[in-house]
Amino acid sequence: MNNRIDSHQHFWKFDPVRDSWIDDSMQKIQRDFLPEDLLPLLQENQFSGCVAVQASQSEDETNFLIELASKNDFIKGIVGWVDLRDKNIAERLSHFSKHKKLKGFRHVVQGEANDFMFREDFRNGISALKTFNYTYDILIFHRQLPAAISLVNDFPEQKFVIDHIAKPDIKSGDFLSWKKGIEQISKYENVSCKISGMVTEANWKSWKPEDLKPYLDVIFENFSVDNLMFGSDWPVLNVASDYTEVVKTLDDYIAKLSIEDQNKIWFKNASSFYSL
Numbered sequence: 001m002n003n004r005i006d007s008h009q010h011f012w013k014f015d016p017v018r019d020s021w022i023d024d025s026m027q028k029i030q031r032d033f034l035p036e037d038l039l040p041l042l043q044e045n046q047f048s049g050c051v052a053v054q055a056s057q058s059e060d061e062t063n064f065l066i067e068l069a070s071k072n073d074f075i076k077g078i079v080g081w082v083d084l085r086d087k088n089i090a091e092r093l094s095h096f097s098k099h100k101k102l103k104g105f106r107h108v109v110q111g112e113a114n115d116f117m118f119r120e121d122f123r124n125g126i127s128a129l130k131t132f133n134y135t136y137d138i139l140i141f142h143r144q145l146p147a148a149i150s151l152v153n154d155f156p157e158q159k160f161v162i163d164h165i166a167k168p169d170i171k172s173g174d175f176l177s178w179k180k181g182i183e184q185i186s187k188y189e190n191v192s193c194k195i196s197g198m199v200t201e202a203n204w205k206s207w208k209p210e211d212l213k214p215y216l217d218v219i220f221e222n223f224s225v226d227n228l229m230f231g232s233d234w235p236v237l238n239v240a241s242d243y244t245e246v247v248k249t250l251d252d253y254i255a256k257l258s259i260e261d262q263n264k265i266w267f268k269n270a271s272s273f274y275s276l
Contacts, residue, residue: 003267006042007274008163009051010055011034013034014029042074051075053163054081066078078101084105085119097132117144118147123155127158136160136161137161137163139164142181149185153188160191161193163231164194166181171203183222195265199212230270
Protein backbone atom coordinates (compact mmCIF):
# COMPACT_ATOMS: atom_id res chain seq x y z
CA MET A 1 0.00 0.00 0.00
CA ASN A 2 1.84 3.12 -1.13
CA ASN A 3 -1.07 5.45 -1.38
CA ARG A 4 -1.38 7.00 2.02
CA ILE A 5 -2.30 10.51 3.13
CA ASP A 6 -1.02 12.03 6.36
CA SER A 7 -4.07 14.08 7.34
CA HIS A 8 -2.32 16.15 10.01
CA GLN A 9 1.15 17.67 10.16
CA HIS A 10 2.75 21.09 10.60
CA PHE A 11 5.46 23.28 9.13
CA TRP A 12 7.12 26.24 10.77
CA LYS A 13 10.13 28.51 10.80
CA PHE A 14 10.74 28.45 14.53
CA ASP A 15 10.11 31.74 16.31
CA PRO A 16 10.56 31.53 20.11
CA VAL A 17 8.11 34.37 20.77
CA ARG A 18 5.31 33.32 18.43
CA ASP A 19 5.87 29.61 19.15
CA SER A 20 6.13 29.98 22.92
CA TRP A 21 4.05 26.79 23.33
CA ILE A 22 7.20 24.93 22.19
CA ASP A 23 8.89 25.28 25.57
CA ASP A 24 12.23 23.88 26.75
CA SER A 25 10.72 20.49 27.48
CA MET A 26 10.20 20.29 23.71
CA GLN A 27 13.75 21.26 22.78
CA LYS A 28 13.81 18.66 20.00
CA ILE A 29 11.33 20.70 17.98
CA GLN A 30 12.72 24.18 18.66
CA ARG A 31 13.90 24.52 15.08
CA ASP A 32 12.56 24.91 11.54
CA PHE A 33 10.50 22.11 10.02
CA LEU A 34 9.86 22.52 6.29
CA PRO A 35 8.64 20.40 3.36
CA GLU A 36 12.13 19.11 2.56
CA ASP A 37 12.30 17.66 6.10
CA LEU A 38 9.01 15.82 5.76
CA LEU A 39 9.21 14.48 2.21
CA PRO A 40 11.76 11.69 2.88
CA LEU A 41 9.68 10.48 5.85
CA LEU A 42 6.53 10.34 3.71
CA GLN A 43 8.32 8.43 0.96
CA GLU A 44 9.91 6.00 3.40
CA ASN A 45 6.47 5.17 4.86
CA GLN A 46 4.55 4.94 1.55
CA PHE A 47 2.70 8.26 1.79
CA SER A 48 1.83 10.09 -1.40
CA GLY A 49 0.81 13.33 0.30
CA CYS A 50 -0.19 15.25 3.39
CA VAL A 51 -2.48 17.91 4.83
CA ALA A 52 -0.62 20.82 6.44
CA VAL A 53 -2.42 22.23 9.49
CA GLN A 54 -1.98 25.67 11.05
CA ALA A 55 0.22 25.91 14.14
CA SER A 56 -0.10 29.63 14.89
CA GLN A 57 -3.14 31.87 14.81
CA SER A 58 -2.71 34.44 12.09
CA GLU A 59 -3.58 34.92 8.46
CA ASP A 60 0.19 35.11 7.89
CA GLU A 61 0.31 31.46 8.89
CA THR A 62 -2.39 30.61 6.34
CA ASN A 63 -0.49 32.49 3.64
CA PHE A 64 2.76 30.73 4.63
CA LEU A 65 1.09 27.32 4.17
CA ILE A 66 -0.51 28.38 0.86
CA GLU A 67 2.94 29.41 -0.36
CA LEU A 68 4.51 26.08 0.67
CA ALA A 69 1.69 24.12 -0.97
CA SER A 70 2.06 26.04 -4.22
CA LYS A 71 5.69 24.88 -4.44
CA ASN A 72 5.26 21.31 -3.16
CA ASP A 73 2.90 19.02 -4.97
CA PHE A 74 2.83 16.47 -2.12
CA ILE A 75 1.08 19.01 0.14
CA LYS A 76 -2.43 18.09 -1.02
CA GLY A 77 -4.43 20.28 1.33
CA ILE A 78 -4.19 23.01 3.96
CA VAL A 79 -6.12 23.69 7.15
CA GLY A 80 -5.49 27.36 7.80
CA TRP A 81 -6.44 29.94 10.39
CA VAL A 82 -8.78 32.86 10.01
CA ASP A 83 -10.44 34.80 12.81
CA LEU A 84 -13.84 33.11 12.85
CA ARG A 85 -15.00 35.80 15.31
CA ASP A 86 -14.45 38.57 12.75
CA LYS A 87 -17.72 40.24 11.79
CA ASN A 88 -16.40 40.37 8.20
CA ILE A 89 -15.78 36.62 8.19
CA ALA A 90 -17.62 36.01 4.88
CA GLU A 91 -15.35 38.55 3.20
CA ARG A 92 -12.22 36.87 4.64
CA LEU A 93 -13.39 33.43 3.49
CA SER A 94 -14.20 34.80 0.06
CA HIS A 95 -10.69 36.27 -0.10
CA PHE A 96 -9.13 32.86 0.63
CA SER A 97 -11.48 30.86 -1.58
CA LYS A 98 -9.34 31.40 -4.68
CA HIS A 99 -6.69 29.06 -3.19
CA LYS A 100 -7.77 25.58 -4.23
CA LYS A 101 -5.53 23.71 -1.78
CA LEU A 102 -7.01 25.54 1.21
CA LYS A 103 -9.62 23.06 2.46
CA GLY A 104 -10.65 24.27 5.89
CA PHE A 105 -9.82 26.12 9.08
CA ARG A 106 -8.91 25.51 12.70
CA HIS A 107 -8.79 27.52 15.90
CA VAL A 108 -6.62 26.46 18.87
CA VAL A 109 -9.68 26.04 21.11
CA GLN A 110 -7.64 23.94 23.58
CA GLY A 111 -6.06 27.26 24.62
CA GLU A 112 -9.42 28.94 25.20
CA ALA A 113 -11.99 28.84 28.01
CA ASN A 114 -14.23 25.75 28.14
CA ASP A 115 -17.24 27.73 26.91
CA PHE A 116 -15.44 29.29 23.90
CA MET A 117 -17.40 27.24 21.34
CA PHE A 118 -20.67 28.70 22.68
CA ARG A 119 -19.60 32.25 21.76
CA GLU A 120 -21.97 33.89 19.33
CA ASP A 121 -19.20 35.47 17.23
CA PHE A 122 -17.35 32.14 16.92
CA ARG A 123 -20.55 30.34 15.93
CA ASN A 124 -21.28 33.02 13.38
CA GLY A 125 -17.90 32.18 11.84
CA ILE A 126 -18.68 28.45 11.83
CA SER A 127 -21.98 29.15 10.09
CA ALA A 128 -20.11 30.92 7.25
CA LEU A 129 -17.83 27.95 6.41
CA LYS A 130 -20.41 25.85 4.61
CA THR A 131 -20.99 28.41 1.84
CA PHE A 132 -17.36 27.94 0.75
CA ASN A 133 -17.29 24.17 1.38
CA TYR A 134 -14.72 24.60 4.14
CA THR A 135 -14.14 21.96 6.81
CA TYR A 136 -13.46 22.68 10.48
CA ASP A 137 -10.86 20.90 12.64
CA ILE A 138 -11.86 20.67 16.32
CA LEU A 139 -8.74 21.02 18.51
CA ILE A 140 -9.72 20.57 22.15
CA PHE A 141 -8.81 18.92 25.42
CA HIS A 142 -11.25 16.19 26.45
CA ARG A 143 -12.81 18.46 29.10
CA GLN A 144 -14.13 20.60 26.21
CA LEU A 145 -16.02 17.71 24.59
CA PRO A 146 -19.44 18.83 25.94
CA ALA A 147 -19.06 22.18 24.12
CA ALA A 148 -17.91 20.38 20.95
CA ILE A 149 -20.96 18.09 21.11
CA SER A 150 -23.23 21.14 21.28
CA LEU A 151 -21.39 22.69 18.30
CA VAL A 152 -21.64 19.67 15.98
CA ASN A 153 -25.28 19.19 16.99
CA ASP A 154 -26.16 22.79 16.11
CA PHE A 155 -24.38 22.72 12.71
CA PRO A 156 -25.47 19.40 11.15
CA GLU A 157 -24.51 20.52 7.62
CA GLN A 158 -20.95 21.44 8.59
CA LYS A 159 -18.12 18.88 8.17
CA PHE A 160 -16.10 18.55 11.40
CA VAL A 161 -13.08 16.46 12.29
CA ILE A 162 -11.77 15.95 15.82
CA ASP A 163 -8.00 16.36 16.06
CA HIS A 164 -5.91 14.03 18.24
CA ILE A 165 -8.94 11.99 19.43
CA ALA A 166 -9.85 15.02 21.62
CA LYS A 167 -6.64 14.77 23.66
CA PRO A 168 -7.41 12.31 26.46
CA ASP A 169 -4.92 12.40 29.33
CA ILE A 170 -3.24 9.10 28.44
CA LYS A 171 -0.34 9.80 30.79
CA SER A 172 -2.57 9.86 33.88
CA GLY A 173 -4.96 7.23 32.55
CA ASP A 174 -7.98 9.51 33.14
CA PHE A 175 -10.36 7.71 30.86
CA LEU A 176 -14.03 7.78 31.72
CA SER A 177 -15.16 11.35 31.01
CA TRP A 178 -13.25 11.28 27.70
CA LYS A 179 -14.85 7.92 26.76
CA LYS A 180 -18.33 9.24 27.55
CA GLY A 181 -17.75 12.30 25.36
CA ILE A 182 -16.44 10.17 22.46
CA GLU A 183 -19.46 7.87 22.71
CA GLN A 184 -21.74 10.90 22.31
CA ILE A 185 -19.90 12.88 19.63
CA SER A 186 -19.28 9.84 17.42
CA LYS A 187 -23.04 9.48 16.89
CA TYR A 188 -23.08 12.59 14.68
CA GLU A 189 -22.75 11.80 10.99
CA ASN A 190 -21.02 15.12 10.27
CA VAL A 191 -18.08 14.27 12.56
CA SER A 192 -14.86 12.47 11.63
CA CYS A 193 -11.88 11.76 13.88
CA LYS A 194 -8.13 11.88 13.35
CA ILE A 195 -6.09 9.11 14.91
CA SER A 196 -3.26 11.47 15.72
CA GLY A 197 -1.40 13.17 18.53
CA MET A 198 -1.67 10.24 20.93
CA VAL A 199 2.00 9.71 21.77
CA THR A 200 2.36 13.28 23.01
CA GLU A 201 -0.54 12.79 25.44
CA ALA A 202 1.17 9.65 26.80
CA ASN A 203 4.35 9.52 28.85
CA TRP A 204 6.92 10.86 26.35
CA LYS A 205 9.79 8.80 27.69
CA SER A 206 8.15 5.48 28.49
CA TRP A 207 4.94 5.01 26.44
CA LYS A 208 4.34 1.66 24.79
CA PRO A 209 1.76 0.70 22.14
CA GLU A 210 -0.31 -1.09 24.80
CA ASP A 211 -0.78 2.26 26.63
CA LEU A 212 -2.61 3.55 23.54
CA LYS A 213 -4.70 0.43 22.94
CA PRO A 214 -7.62 1.20 25.34
CA TYR A 215 -8.02 4.61 23.67
CA LEU A 216 -7.87 3.17 20.16
CA ASP A 217 -10.42 0.54 21.23
CA VAL A 218 -12.88 3.27 22.26
CA ILE A 219 -12.35 5.14 18.97
CA PHE A 220 -12.89 2.03 16.85
CA GLU A 221 -15.87 0.83 18.90
CA ASN A 222 -17.65 4.16 18.45
CA PHE A 223 -16.65 5.73 15.14
CA SER A 224 -17.49 4.12 11.82
CA VAL A 225 -14.40 3.06 9.90
CA ASP A 226 -15.62 5.53 7.22
CA ASN A 227 -14.99 8.44 9.60
CA LEU A 228 -11.45 7.72 10.79
CA MET A 229 -8.18 8.98 9.32
CA PHE A 230 -4.50 8.79 10.21
CA GLY A 231 -2.56 11.92 11.14
CA SER A 232 1.07 11.90 12.27
CA ASP A 233 1.14 15.26 14.08
CA TRP A 234 4.71 15.62 12.80
CA PRO A 235 6.94 17.28 13.91
CA VAL A 236 5.31 17.53 17.35
CA LEU A 237 5.47 13.71 17.59
CA ASN A 238 9.29 13.99 17.74
CA VAL A 239 9.18 14.86 21.45
CA ALA A 240 7.88 11.36 22.20
CA SER A 241 8.56 9.17 19.17
CA ASP A 242 9.47 9.25 15.49
CA TYR A 243 7.45 9.19 12.28
CA THR A 244 7.98 5.53 11.43
CA GLU A 245 7.14 4.33 14.94
CA VAL A 246 3.86 6.27 14.99
CA VAL A 247 2.87 4.81 11.60
CA LYS A 248 3.83 1.29 12.71
CA THR A 249 1.79 1.57 15.92
CA LEU A 250 -1.40 2.18 13.94
CA ASP A 251 -0.42 -0.31 11.23
CA ASP A 252 -0.11 -3.05 13.86
CA TYR A 253 -3.38 -2.09 15.53
CA ILE A 254 -5.45 -2.13 12.32
CA ALA A 255 -3.76 -5.17 10.77
CA LYS A 256 -6.85 -7.21 11.71
CA LEU A 257 -9.11 -5.05 9.53
CA SER A 258 -9.83 -5.78 5.86
CA ILE A 259 -7.46 -4.20 3.33
CA GLU A 260 -10.39 -2.07 2.17
CA ASP A 261 -10.97 -0.70 5.68
CA GLN A 262 -7.26 -0.09 6.20
CA ASN A 263 -7.20 1.84 2.94
CA LYS A 264 -10.07 4.04 4.21
CA ILE A 265 -8.09 4.97 7.32
CA TRP A 266 -4.80 5.56 5.48
CA PHE A 267 -6.11 7.26 2.37
CA LYS A 268 -9.74 7.32 1.32
CA ASN A 269 -11.36 9.09 4.26
CA ALA A 270 -8.89 11.99 4.37
CA SER A 271 -9.17 12.35 0.58
CA SER A 272 -12.94 12.58 0.66
CA PHE A 273 -13.23 14.66 3.86
CA TYR A 274 -10.84 17.32 2.55
CA SER A 275 -11.75 16.85 -1.16
CA LEU A 276 -8.08 16.34 -2.00
